[in-house]
Amino acid sequence: EAGVVQSPRYKIIEKKQPVAFWCNPISGHNTLYWYRQNLGQGPELLIRYENEEAVDDSQLPKDRFSAERLKGVDSTLKIQPAELGDSAVYLCASSPGANVLTFGAGSRLTVL
């Protein structure tokens, strides 16, 4: 089993540029999460999907962040335009229900 797959692993962009991250969850996992992890801190939830429905996006900065999970499988997280403070690791996780999340390796974003 491949686990949760994320790409790209690393991305360096200049501020005001757009960026997108992709996540392929574990097969059969209906719940998908996007977390942001700042350096030296624990992950913070951005958005949670149950199948294709975003059931918790209260922490997603909607002015510049967007996410989609059109067919209830893969998901993309987009930032447009990126700001310096967006530099972080963006983690995708999936679970078959609640609680025990399996995380991907993350996408490290550096905004210059």
Added chain:
Amino acid sequence: GESVGLHLPTLSVQEGDNSIINCAYSNSASDYFIWYKQESGKGPQFIIDIRSNMDKRQGQRVTVLLNKTVKHLSLQIAATQPGDSAVYFCAENPRTDKLIFGTGTRLQVFP
């Protein structure tokens, strides 16, 4: 200058010793807790979980203790090995299907 967030609490232990990593959680309504291990450049990896109707749970070389009275969680690692070196996070679920992660503790294992 450096962000305060860079200064993770650090526990340094000698290989073979036991490690105890502590966590204070915030929400008395939380009924489920997980410990995750995160190695450099990787995502958090599940170690062990415990529900609020228990006060102790054991896995392979790891034990989680839960004290609901003082809202405290600990992870004990027996016979710590170099491969245990990582950052350890506790996470709580305050009955909202949303895991809330703590700040993390860096475990360093010396030979």
